[in-house]
Amino acid sequence: MMGRGHGVMVKLFVCSVCICMCNTVWAMGWFSKEPALKQTELSPAELKQLNIRSGWSNDDPGLMLFEIGNQLSGPIFCVGASFEFKDGKKRNQSFDPKLYIPSKAVRKTAVRGIEKKDVKTFGFSCLCMKASPEGPCENAFR
Known part of the structure; x- marks a missing residue:
């Protein structure tokens, strides 16, 4: 039987993945204000x-x-x-x-x-x- 702790861990994992993806997109320059070459x-x-x-x-x-x-x-x-x-x-x-x-x-x-x-x-x-x-x-x- 899974308790409340498991649900919190899943939410924490999903949140961590989202943060990593956002940082990756930012690092790629997709949101850069500089004109594209x-x-x-x-x-x-x-x-x-x-x-x-x-x-x-x-x-x-x-x-x-x-x-x-x-x-x-x-x-x-x-x-x-x-x-x-x-x-x-x-x-x-x-x-x-x-x-x-x-x-x-x-x-x-x-x-x-x-x-x-x-x-x-x-x-x-x-x-x-x-x-x-x-x-x-x-x-x-x-």
Whole structure:
């Protein structure tokens, strides 16, 4: 036979679970007053703030190497590069995995099948997290 003590223990347990769940929801930021960050493509002015160096491997003339320095206020991730060739053809090459570059950091990547003699121009497609499209790049993990 269960007495009054059992009912009190059940109520205490249910109350504890509810408190833990509320704290978890609060910690997740669901009730945060800060605007949600959204994935936004870098503007041309922001792309100019990246320090992109390129070259070719001495061992493989079809391997184009890149070194990207991020001088922006928050981390970025580059999703791919686009190439225009001297014969007028174009090629988009995605990075898999995406190239994550923290603020004030440098990362390296390479694209195979791009020969120096064929390339006219290239560009990068990079994104970052922003509260507004005009705002600065922000760190989503802070």
